[in-house]
Structures are given as structure tokens and as C-alpha cells.
Amino acid sequence: MKKSFDVMIVGIGGQGTILASNVLGEACLIEGRSVKGAETHGMAQRGGSVESQIRIDGEFGPLIIPGTADLLIAFDLLEAVRYRHYLKEGGMMIVNNQLVLPTSAFSSGQPVPTIDDISTMLDGEHTAIVDATAIATAAGSPLAANIALLGAASHTIPLRVESLIEGVRRCVPQKTIPINEHAFLEGREAVKSI
Amino acid sequence: MEKRYLLGNVAIAHACREAGVDFISGYPGTPSSEVIDTLRTVPEPGCHLEWSVNEKVAYENALAAAWCGCRALVTMKHVGVNVAADPLMTSSYTGVTGGMVLLAADDPFAHSSQNEQDSRMYAAFAKIPCIDPASIQDAHDGIIRAFDLSEEFGLPVMIRPTTRICHSKGDIELGERATGHRKGTFQRNPKQYVVIPAHTRILHKELNQKQPGIRKRLIEYGFNTAVVRGEKAVIAGGISAEYIREILPDDISIATIGAYPIDEEWLAAFVSRHTEILVIEEMMPIIEGAVREVACGQVIYGKKNGYLPHEGEFSPSIIADALLAAGYITAHPFPTVSPAGNLPVRPPILCAGCMHRSTFYSMKKVFKDGIFPSDIGCYTLGLQLGAVDTTICMGASITVASGINRSGEERDVVCTIGDSTFLHTGINGLINAVYNGADIVVVILDNRITAMTGHQPNPNTCLTASGTESPAVSLEALCRSCGVTFVETVDPYDLSLLLDTMKRAKEEKGVRVIIARQPCVIVARRAGWKRHKYMVEADTCTGCRLCIKYGCPAIEFHDEVARINDLCTGCAVCADICPAGAIRREVKR
Ligand code: SF4
Ligand code: SF4
Numbered sequence: 162m163k164k165s166f167d168v169m170i171v172g173i174g175g176q177g178t179i180l181a182s183n184v185l186g187e188a189c190l191i192e193g194r195s196v197k198g199a200e201t202h203g204m205a206q207r208g209g210s211v212e213s214q215i216r217i218d219g220e221f222g223p224l225i226i227p228g229t230a231d232l233l234i235a236f237d238l239l240e241a242v243r244y245r246h247y248l249k250e251g252g253m254m255i256v257n258n259q260l261v262l263p264t265s266a267f268s269s270g271q272p273v274p275t276i277d278d279i280s281t282m283l284d285g286e287h288t289a290i291v292d293a294t295a296i297a298t299a300a301g302s303p304l305a306a307n308i309a310l311l312g313a314a315s316h317t318i319p320l321r322v323e324s325l326i327e328g329v330r331r332c333v334p335q336k337t338i339p340i341n342e343h344a345f346l347e348g349r350e351a352v353k354s355i
Numbered sequence: 356m357e358k359r360y361l362l363g364n365v366a367i368a369h370a371c372r373e374a375g376v377d378f379i380s381g382y383p384g385t386p387s388s389e390v391i392d393t394l395r396t397v398p399e400p401g402c403h404l405e406w407s408v409n410e411k412v413a414y415e416n417a418l419a420a421a422w423c424g425c426r427a428l429v430t431m432k433h434v435g436v437n438v439a440a441d442p443l444m445t446s447s448y449t450g451v452t453g454g455m456v457l458l459a460a461d462d463p464f465a466h467s468s469q470n471e472q473d474s475r476m477y478a479a480f481a482k483i484p485c486i487d488p489a490s491i492q493d494a495h496d497g498i499i500r501a502f503d504l505s506e507e508f509g510l511p512v513m514i515r516p517t518t519r520i521c522h523s524k525g526d527i528e529l530g531e532r533a534t535g536h537r538k539g540t541f542q543r544n545p546k547q548y549v550v551i552p553a554h555t556r557i558l559h560k561e562l563n564q565k566q567p568g569i570r571k572r573l574i575e576y577g578f579n580t581a582v583v584r585g586e587k588a589v590i591a592g593g594i595s596a597e598y599i600r601e602i603l604p605d606d607i608s609i610a611t612i613g614a615y616p617i618d619e620e621w622l623a624a625f626v627s628r629h630t631e632i633l634v635i636e637e638m639m640p641i642i643e644g645a646v647r648e649v650a651c652g653q654v655i656y657g658k659k660n661g662y663l664p665h666e667g668e669f670s671p672s673i674i675a676d677a678l679l680a681a682g683y684i685t686a687h688p689f690p691t692v693s694p695a696g697n698l699p700v701r702p703p704i705l706c707a708g709c710m711h712r713s714t715f716y717s718m719k720k721v722f723k724d725g726i727f728p729s730d731i732g733c734y735t736l737g738l739q740l741g742a743v744d745t746t747i748c749m750g751a752s753i754t755v756a757s758g759i760n761r762s763g764e765e766r767d768v769v770c771t772i773g774d775s776t777f778l779h780t781g782i783n784g785l786i787n788a789v790y791n792g793a794d795i796v797v798v799i800l801d802n803r804i805t806a807m808t809g810h811q812p813n814p815n816t817c818l819t820a821s822g823t824e825s826p827a828v829s830l831e832a833l834c835r836s837c838g839v840t841f842v843e844t845v846d847p848y849d850l851s852l853l854l855d856t857m858k859r860a861k862e863e864k865g866v867r868v869i870i871a872r873q874p875c876v877i878v879a880r881r882a883g884w885k886r887h888k889y890m891v892e893a894d895t896c897t898g899c900r901l902c903i904k905y906g907c908p909a910i911e912f913h914d915e916v917a918r919i920n921d922l923c924t925g926c927a928v929c930a931d932i933c934p935a936g937a938i939r940r941e942v943k944r
Contacts, residue, residue: 173701174703182524183360183524186360186524186526187360189360189526190358190359190360190526195525195526196360196524196525196526197523197524197525198523198524198525199519199522199523199524200522200523200524201466201522202385202386202389202467202522202809203385203386203466203467203522203807203808204385204466204467204703204733204736204807205466205467205703206703207703207704207705207706207733207736207807208701208703208704208706208908209701209702209703209704210701210702215524219525221597221598221600221601221671222490222519222594222597222598222601222671223519223523223524223525224519224598224670224671226670226671226672226689227672227689227690227692227694228689228690228691228692229689229690239698239699239701240701242695242698243694243695243698243701244694245695246692246693246694246695247692249690250690261920262699262911263699263700263701263702263704263908264704264906264907264908264910265699265700265701265702266699267903267910267911267912268903268904268906269699271699273699273912273913274699
């Protein structure tokens with residue numbers, strides 16, 4: 162039935178999930194493959210939890226069915242937990258080692274989860290937690306964290322590395338191409354062991 | 356021909372250029388806004404383009420351009436059609452000369468809306484054709500067809516993409532941009548354009564006579580198609596047609612409905628070849644109604660007998676549930692999973708440094724047991740701060756406030772409305788409140804932009820949609836001219852002045868207007884404005900959490916002290932709130 166490779170990219174409004182999904186879309190175009198995607202616009206982008214769904218080789222609707230995604234890329238640890246149920250059994254999860262706590266966590270009076278708590282929850286053979294912000298900063302700008310994370314996920318994505326890098330070039334601002342290329346490759350390097 | 360990876364609304368915008376549209380108007384509203392936002396930023400749009408002040412104004416402008424022979428596009432969200440409904444209902448009588456397309460973007464699941472109304476009903480009500488795309492490519496191609504249909508039948512045509520079309524992406528085949536544009540000329544014809552009773556009765560008859568031809572043409576154009584494969588059938592409309600294709604067994608027939616009105620003969624012929632029919636469409640059971648009307652003995656599964664929900668958006672899993680319940684499949688194709696429980700929620704929140712936050716804070720401080728009607732915009736998020744008691748539709752804060760006050764309610768009524776919403780339909784309520792002796796405080800949250808839908812300019816921004824300067828609108832002068840005598844403008848970052856002004860307003864009677872003015876922080880950042888960030892001196896912080904209660908997302912709380920993260924935009928309000936004086940401007944070493 163399902164022929165597509167389904168990727169969920171999740172994070173917080175304003176973190177650049179849409180740009181990351183555009184890179185995958187462009188890479189599909191480069192390889193002449195069909196692609197469908199859905200994303201959050203509007204009110205939720207004001208710091209709310211957001212998702213981009215991309216179906217590589219997708220031919221039908223844009224929505225990924227919970228429990229069937231092949232890959233989850235999370236820009237924030239808490240969002241990884243929130244969307245984990247979208248993954249199929251054995252699906253890969255690439256997570257940025259960053260935790261931005263929502264204001265609700267401080268005003269609710271409940272114990273506030275820490276990076277360690279959540280990392281332990283997520284730990285498993287199909288999970289890679291990557292310090293994408295540090296990699297991006299070393300490459301020249303913390304703003305390239307989304308691309309570093311894509312690099313880290315690139316081993317799992319059924320698209321050629323060259324297509325992905327060309328996708329990066331097409332999607333990021335002209336001036337930042339070298340930084341982003343660098344961030345992508347360093348991110349890719351960071352999870353070589355998987 | 357060129358293939359690109361595009362957002363639905365961007366593909367729609369491109370199609371408008373391929374169709375050679377000459378006149379574009381609309382009012383922003385999720386999920387429709389990116390169509391005009393795309394067109395207004397392309398180099399040489401070659402046509403007139405405007406953000407109008409509301410949907411009725413937008414619709415009437417586009418209608419007039421189409422009367423002058425231009426191709427006109429008007430865009431809005433589904434609830435915007437309510438505002439435009441007055442001209443819409445009669446524009447099908449007068450008809451058009453140039454092509455006119457109404458893009459009404461529906462929002463099943465109300466991702467970003469106050470209701471889940473179904474614009475297909477409006478098209479049926481006005482007796483105009485309605486294209487209901489199943490995919491982005493359908494929406495793109497449908498726009499071009501819509502202009503042709505409009506000119507052929509001399510009627511406005513609606514296209515109603517849903518959120519999952521507008522805000523999804525795909526590889527889309529684009530055509531060539533049309534070259535050359537029409538210049539409008541008005542041809543006097545009172546029998547068509549002056550709808551006095553004597554004329555309108557004839558026009559209504561002519562409108563009805565157009566209907567059979569429209570139904571046939573929609574079939575010829577391939578909007579509504581059918582494939583017979585077995586005894587059982589599925590009929591699906593809009594995006595549901597894409598979802599069902601993903602899971603439909605090979606021996607089940609399928610008809611897809613991509614445009615209305617549906618030709619009954621065609622539908623009856625398809626229905627009569629089957630014994631069981633499952634109808635799948637989001638929101639109103641319109642196709643289902645038509646199927647039930649032409650059925651003779653077939654078993655129909657749909658919303659009316661509980662196989663599918665009447666509300667919300669569909670997904671492949673919901674459709675699989677219906678297939679299973681109707682016995683079309685024997686096992687559910689998808690795993691059952693549930694999300695992790697007990698996580699701190701992350702709803703959208705007013706930005707760090709947003710001017711609305713300090714305004715809400717002051718209102719609550721001064722009007723302790725006040726009632727707070729509000730309106731539609733980013734500031735609806737003031738709900739989280741306990742400063743929003745009602746929201747119903749655009750412009751309904753001032754009217755609800757005066758209604759509550761005149762009902763005999765004795766507490767103070769303090770309403771909030773954004774600048775764009777005030778100019779949209781709020782001002783009528785203000786005139787009415789003054790005229791009818793209401794006793795209310797109106798706070799205009801003036802951030803000089805239509806923020807929530809993506810920062811579109813409005814008359815108060817002094818810029819048009821295409822970026823040319825426009826004359827300034829004075830909200831103060833407008834309010835005064837409505838008869839308001841208490842009109843005070845304050846900088847909402849100046850907390851003591853704001854509190855003071857609210858206190859003075861509380862002492863007065865009648866309609867009092869406070870204009871809180873400060874640019875939206877996102878716009879300010881894009882314009883290169885920089886303010887120093889703020890920080891908490893950990894030693895001085897007493898851990899009282901008053902700043903946390905203020906609700907700015909830049910303020911965190913760890914190890915019994917507050918901490919400011921780098922979302923801070925330096926509005927300085929928290930420094931005024933902190934009773935210990937622990938918050939101060941960051942000094943760069
Ligand atoms: S976008 Fe502007 S108006 Fe909206 S919450 Fe942010 S600062 Fe406030
Ligand atoms: S100064 Fe205080 S209230 Fe203003 S943005 Fe910074 S942390 Fe938030």
C-alpha cells in the first residue's frame with residue numbers, strides 16, 4: 162500500500178522546520194521524484210508546537226498516519242516526545258539536544274522536566290541525540306542548526322547526499338550557503354556511527 | 356511547463372498569473388493569506404492589487420472590476436464570506452463580464468478559525484459554480500478553469516481549497532505566465548447593474564436558466580469523474596478523494612466530486628450501477644444529500660447514519676474506519692498508537708515583548724472585576740492571561756461590550772480590538788456605542804499591522820499591499836469624529852503611564868477610548884530595531900514569581916530564581932513589575 166518514505170519534522174514555531182522540509186522537497190525535485198507535504202502556518206507559529214510532514218515519493222494526500230512515519234526529526238527534546246507516536250516500529254529519530262520549556266511549564270507549578278529526564282525517555286537504538294546548535298555554531302552560525310540536523314538525518318533519508326546539499330543551496334539565503342553546507346556535512350559526520 | 360515544489364497558496368497565486376488576472380483584492384485570513392502575499396511581492400505584477408479593509412469591500416471592488424471586463428480575483432477565509440455575503444448573493448444575479456473568481460479558503464478542524472463552516476453551501480445558496488480541489492495541482496488547474504467558466508456563464512465562480520491544500524506542499528506542474536492585461540471599461544446597462552425589483556426578477560430567472568448548462572460543463576471539464584469497478588462504490592469530494600485513493604481496494608468503484616453543482620443525471624447513472632455507496636466529504640453532507648436524492652434502493656453510508664463525523668478534518672485513518680464499518684475492508688490498515696501523556700503543553704503565545712501583554716496586564720490590574728470582550732487577532736491569545744472573556748467574529752468586541760453594558764450588567768466593561776480589526780468592522784460598533792449611550796472602555800491595540808495572518812499592511816500602516824506609501828489614517832481623529840471625548844494614546848511599554856491612563860478612564864463615564872501604540876515586535880525586528888536585552892540579578896531575585904505570572908516567554912524559572920533567555924526583546928516591562936528591582940538592562944562587557 163504505502164510506497165512513500167514519510168518524514169515528520171517537528172519543533173517550535175520560528176525554529177525553521179519549514180526551511181528544513183523545503184530542502185527535502187527540492188531534493189526530491191532534483192531527483193525527479195514526487196513529493197507531498199503538509200505544514201503548520203497561522204496562529205501556532207507564535208511559539209507553539211509545529212510540525213512539517215514530508216512524504217518522499219508521495220502520490221496521495223499530504224498527511225502522515227500516526228504509527229507509520231519512517232523518520233522523525235525533532236528540533237527540541239520535548240517535541241520529540243510529543244510526536245514520537247507518529248513513528249513506525251523501528252523508525253529512526255534524530256533529535257536536537259535542546260530543550261526550550263514552554264511558559265506553561267513554569268506557571269503550572271508541576272515539576273519542570275530537565276534535558277537529562279527527557280534524553281533518558283527517548284534513549285534507544287533508533288534514536289540519535291545531536292547537539293545541532295553547537296555544530297551549527299562551529300560551522301559559523303547557530304541559525305544553521307536546522308540544516309545540521311538534516312545532515313545528521315541524511316544517512317536515513319532515501320535521497321542522494323548531493324541532491325540534499327543542492328537542496329540546501331537552493332533554500333538558504335545566498336550569503337549563508339557556505340555556512341549551511343558546512344553545517345550539513347558536520348551534522349552528517351556527527352552520527353556516522355549509526 | 357516547469358515543475359516546482361510549492362505551497363498550495365503559492366501554486367494558486369502562480370495560476371492566477373497564468374490566467375492573466377488583472378485585478379486582485381482580499382482581506383487576510385488563515386488559510387488564504389499567502390495567495391495575495393505571494394502576488395504582492397512578485398516583480399511586475401502588472402495588475403491592480405490591494406489588501407482591502409474588509410471582505411465586503413474587497414468583494415465589491417473585484418465585482419466592479421469584473422463588470423468593467425477585467426479578470427478579477429478576490430480572496431478571503433471562509434468566515435470572510437459571511438462579511439462578503441451581501442454582495443455575493445446578488446452578484447450572481449447581475450453576473451459579470453470579465454472573469455471573477457472568489458477564493459474562499461475553508462478550515463476544517465478550525466486550525467486557525469472561529470468555526471468550521473462549509474463554503475460550498477454559500478456557492479449553492481448564491482447559485483454559482485464551486486470548484487473543490489482534491490490536491491494542489493487541482494487547485495492550480497482549477498483557478499485557470501474557473502476564469503474560463505466565469506466568462507462562459509457570466510457568473511462569479513468560487514474555488515474553496517481547504518487548509519490541507521492551502522498549507523500543504525507538492526511538486527506542481529506550472530504553465531506560462533499570461534502576457535498583456537485588460538483595461539477596464541464600464542458599459543452602462545441598468546437592467547443588469549441596477550437591481551431594482553423589476554430588473555432583479557428577470558435576472559433571477561436568467562440565473563436559474565444557466566444552471567443545467569453549468570452542470571454539464573463541469574462533467575465535460577472532468578471535475579467530476581467516475582470509474583466503475585464493482586458492486587460497491589465510494590463517492591468522495593475535495594481532499595478526501597486523495598485520502599481514499601491511498602487505501603481503496605481494487606474492486607470498489609470510485610467517483611470523485613471536484614465541482615458543484617453536481618449533474619443529477621450523471622450521478623444517478625453512477626449510483627444505479629451499485630448496491631452500496633459510501634460517501635466521504637468533510638463538513639456538510641452535500642454530496643450525500645444529492646446521492647440520497649437519486650438513490651433507488653441502494654444502501655448509503657455517510658454522515659447521516661453515523662459512518663463519518665459531521666465535524667473536523669478527515670485523514671486516511673478516519674476514512675479507513677468508515678471503510679471498515681461499512682464492511683468494504685476486513686481489517687484496519689493502520690496501527691493503533693497514542694501520544695505521550697502528561698507533557699507540558701505548548702500552545703501559541705504572545706511574543707516576548709508583545710505590546711498586548713502589558714496592556715492586558717494593566718487592564719486586569721485597574722479593572723479588577725471588569726468584563727473583557729475581545730476580538731480576532733494575535734491578542735485573542737490574551738485568553739491565557741485571563742483578559743479575554745468573549746470573541747465571536749471580526750469587529751465584535753465593541754458591539755459585545757456595549758450590549759453587555761446596556762443589558763444592565765453593572766461591572767466595568769473594557770474591550771480590546773486591534774487596529775486592523777477596528778478598521779475592518781469595529782468602527783461601526785464604536786459609532787453605535789456612542790450614539791446609543793454605552794458606558795464602556797475601548798482599548799485599541801495599535802501595532803500598525805495585521806499581525807496574526809502574517810503581517811499584512813493595512814491603512815494604519817501607511818503602506819499599500821505593493822509597498823507604496825499611503826496617506827496616514829488617524830485613529831484618534833476617527834474616534835473623536837464618532838463623538839468620543841476621552842481619547843488617550845499611550846506607549847504600552849510605559850507601564851506607569853498605561854496604569855495611570857486606565858485609572859483615569861475608570862473615573863469617567865460614556866465611551867472612553869485608549870489607543871495603546873507600539874509596533875509589533877516581529878515587524879520591529881525585521882525593520883532592524885534593536886533594544887537592549889534585560890536580565891535578572893540572581894542575588895536580588897526573591898523568587899516571588901510575579902514576573903513569571905506576567906507570562907513573557909523569555910522569562911524562565913530555575914532553582915528558585917527567575918532567568919531571562921534570549922527571546923527577550925527588551926520591552927522593559929518586567930523590570931517595572933519586579934518588586935525587588937532584580938531585573939535590569941543587560942550591560943555588555
Ligand atoms: S506577532 Fe506581533 S502582535 Fe503578534 S504576538 Fe507577536 S508581537 Fe504580538
Ligand atoms: S524585557 Fe522582560 S518582559 Fe520584555 S521581553 Fe524581555 S523578558 Fe520579556
